[in-house]
């Protein structure tokens with residue numbers, strides 16, 4: 001995975017988020033303040049506008065740039081959370097112009113740990129972590145078991161999708177949805193859903209090869 | 210005097226809290242960081258950063274905020290600012306702001322006001 005691929009993935013995620021803006025916002029209407037899609041679409045639109053200035057940068061700097069942009073434009077909890085995630089991933093890829101599968105895993109792990117740190121959250125609290133943590137584990141297991149990167153990432157996307165389903169069965173204890181207590185049951189978490197979309201989009205771009 | 214920054218999702222709320230606090234302490238250096246650039250509801254990294262800079266002095270700054278992204282974004286501003294005498298305070302927004310303003314105008318230090326904030330957290334209204 002080289003710099004060009006990373007830029008393609010970021011651009012594709014921006015498109016996907018824009019396409020799913022209303023859906024994500026509707027999910028957030030059910031158990032939040034109805035702005036998740038609007039927030040993320042605003043953030044990724046500004047990322048999209050910045051993309052040309054990232055063209056000659058290394059992967060670390062690109063991801064860091066994406067994170068910085070999200071922090072300053074999203075406006076909701078997903079801003080500092082995804083912002084920290086991309087910045088930490090960028091830190092893990094400092095100076096690199098290509099990533100091995102292992103380096104990609106390290107970047108994703110840094111991102112997930114960044115979200116845990118920023119949100120003071122763990123798995124099982126009905127947040128984006130319920131998609132990302134199982135995905136990270138599946139990716140590691142797949143690669144450890146000898147699968148190629150695309151197959152392992154396919155497992156990761158499946159695990160994230162299962163994680164999104166799982167969020168319907170639990171009560172939120174972090175974020176706006178936690179005010180609803182048991183009334184958050186039966187609804188899927190918007191942030192877990194946007195995380196799934198990002199992983200799906202990454203896979204789709206890599207499958208094109 | 211210790212600077213005070215009020216962070217909220219709502220520009221009106223942040224400005225309203227500043228207004229209330231000023232009633233008892235007109236001289237206290239207060240700044241509101243509410244809403245997004247366009248006035249929409251949300252938390253703005255840039256507004257928080259600018260508000261801290263605006264009221265910053267060697268006496269330090271205390272920041273009070275509402276919830277969720279207001280807390281997380283303030284945390285990120287503090288990491289980037291890297292100034293030891295800028296502190297986030299976990300207290301009720303209105304009561305906290307009024308007390309902080311009165312104490313700041315009274316010449317108390319950041320440490321002294323922080324301690325008094327613990328009291329405001331435990332105080333019941335009735």
Ligand SMILES: Nc1ncnc2c1ncn2[C@@H]1O[C@H](COP(=O)(O)OP(=O)(O)OP(=O)(O)O)[C@@H](O)[C@H]1O
Nearest residue numbers: 036076077078119121127128174175190191277278
């Ligand atoms: N403390 C947290 N830790 C991890 N994820 C969180 C946390 N709080 C919220 N989230 C995630 O963020 C998503 C909501 O993102 P959104 O952009 O709508 O923020 P918000 O809740 O409206 O923000 P705000 O705090 O400004 O009200 C949730 O669905 C959840 O996945």
Ligand SMILES: [Mg+2]
Nearest residue numbers: 032033035036
């Ligand atoms: Mg929301």
